[in-house]
Amino acid sequence: MTTTWSTMREVQPVATRMLQNSIVKDRIAHAYLFHGPKGTGKQKASLLFAMRYFCEQAEDQYSEPCYECSSCKRIQTGNHPDVHFIEPDGQSIKKDQIEYLQKEFTYTGLESNQKVYILHQAEKMTTNAANRLLKFLEEPSRQTMAVLLTENIGSVLNTILSRCQRIQFHPLKSEGMYEQFVGEGIPESTAKICAALNIGLDEAKELSQDGWFAEARRIVIQLIDKVMNPKEEGYLFLHQVWLNHFQERHQQELGIDLLLLWYQDLISYHLNREDMVVLTDQLDRLQQYQYTISLNDAKTCVYELLQTKRKLAYNVHNTLAMEHLVLQLQR
Ligand SMILES: [Zn+2]
Numbered sequence: 001m002t003t004t005w006s007t008m009r010e011v012q013p014v015a016t017r018m019l020q021n022s023i024v025k026d027r028i029a030h031a032y033l034f035h036g037p038k039g040t041g042k043q044k045a046s047l048l049f050a051m052r053y054f055c056e057q058a059e060d061q062y063s064e065p066c067y068e069c070s071s072c073k074r075i076q077t078g079n080h081p082d083v084h085f086i087e088p089d090g091q092s093i094k095k096d097q098i099e100y101l102q103k104e105f106t107y108t109g110l111e112s113n114q115k116v117y118i119l120h121q122a123e124k125m126t127t128n129a130a131n132r133l134l135k136f137l138e139e140p141s142r143q144t145m146a147v148l149l150t151e152n153i154g155s156v157l158n159t160i161l162s163r164c165q166r167i168q169f170h171p172l173k174s175e176g177m178y179e180q181f182v183g184e185g186i187p188e189s190t191a192k193i194c195a196a197l198n199i200g201l202d203e204a205k206e207l208s209q210d211g212w213f214a215e216a217r218r219i220v221i222q223l224i225d226k227v228m229n230p231k232e233e234g235y236l237f238l239h240q241v242w243l244n245h246f247q248e249r250h251q252q253e254l255g256i257d258l259l260l261l262w263y264q265d266l267i268s269y270h271l272n273r274e275d276m277v278v279l280t281d282q283l284d285r286l287q288q289y290q291y292t293i294s295l296n297d298a299k300t301c302v303y304e305l306l307q308t309k310r311k312l313a314y315n316v317h318n319t320l321a322m323e324h325l326v327l328q329l330q331r
Pocket of ligand 1 (some may be wrong): 071
């Protein structure tokens with residue numbers, strides 16, 4: 001399902017209202033800092049904000065973008081020339097990463113003077129990088145906006161804090177969900193998955209008794225074994241098994257979500273956060289594959305999975321999206 005401001009509002013009412021207000025009242029700041037724990041919607045909100053910024057059909061009095069024009073679609077798929085994503089290169093976000101993008105912006109035939117930067121892990125910006133970015137944002141000839149995301153506001157430089165409008169994203173209530181599910185008789189492993197995916201109680205109950213779901217979990221692990229092993233035929237498995245099992249749109253999305261959980265678990269494992277692993281029956285595999293796939297590679301896989309989700313939301317053909325995904329995961 002596509003995230004809209006209305007769906008966002010159900011989970012993050014305060015943050016959403018502040019952002020909607022700044023759009024409707026035409027008071028968009030140069031820089032925002034979205035801060036809060038992982039999985040609270042910061043990234044989705046940053047994309048929505050960028051979409052509304054560039055949307056060709058948005059009406060002034062509404063905060064929602066149209067979700068359908070070419071700008072909206074390109075932002076959803078990460079292909080808009082004026083929306084840049086910045087992530088740490090190694091341990092930090094460096095000045096030359098910012099400068100590189102700004103030069104690129106100057107040389108390429110730009111579509112407009114408008115530009116949006118979305119910075120992940122903003123706490124990792126060096127002082128020089130931060131100063132370069134802020135200076136650029138404040139040049140009067142540009143209509144440029146930055147959205148900085150962080151899970152760790154305590155480590156963000158003061159120069160940044162003082163120049164950004166801060167928007168706080170609150171933790172979701174997934175811990176309570178897990179206990180509730182287990183209390184309702186759902187097996188622990190399924191309860192963990194459903195809580196992590198924010199699945200409601202009724203659906204969680206159904207899934208726990210559903211042979212299709214049990215099989216889906218097995219197939220997800222089989223696909224991972226295929227893509228981790230260069231000799232195995234991931235492509236063949238995709239066509240012979242995966243596509244037959246995940247046929248409906250909601251099934252396809254659930255398949256991607258399960259893959260995402262696995263790769264996110266691998267990241268937790270790399271970071272020595274075994275306590276955060278959701279698929280606890282996979283610890284042996286995580287231990288084994290941490291040597292096959294580095295932390296950075298795992299992050300790239302998560303990114304590819306998120307891209308695939310976006311493609312499905314925009315009706316890219318499932319087979320095409322999955323073929324591309326398997327190729328990326330195999331690298
Ligand atoms: Zn639009």
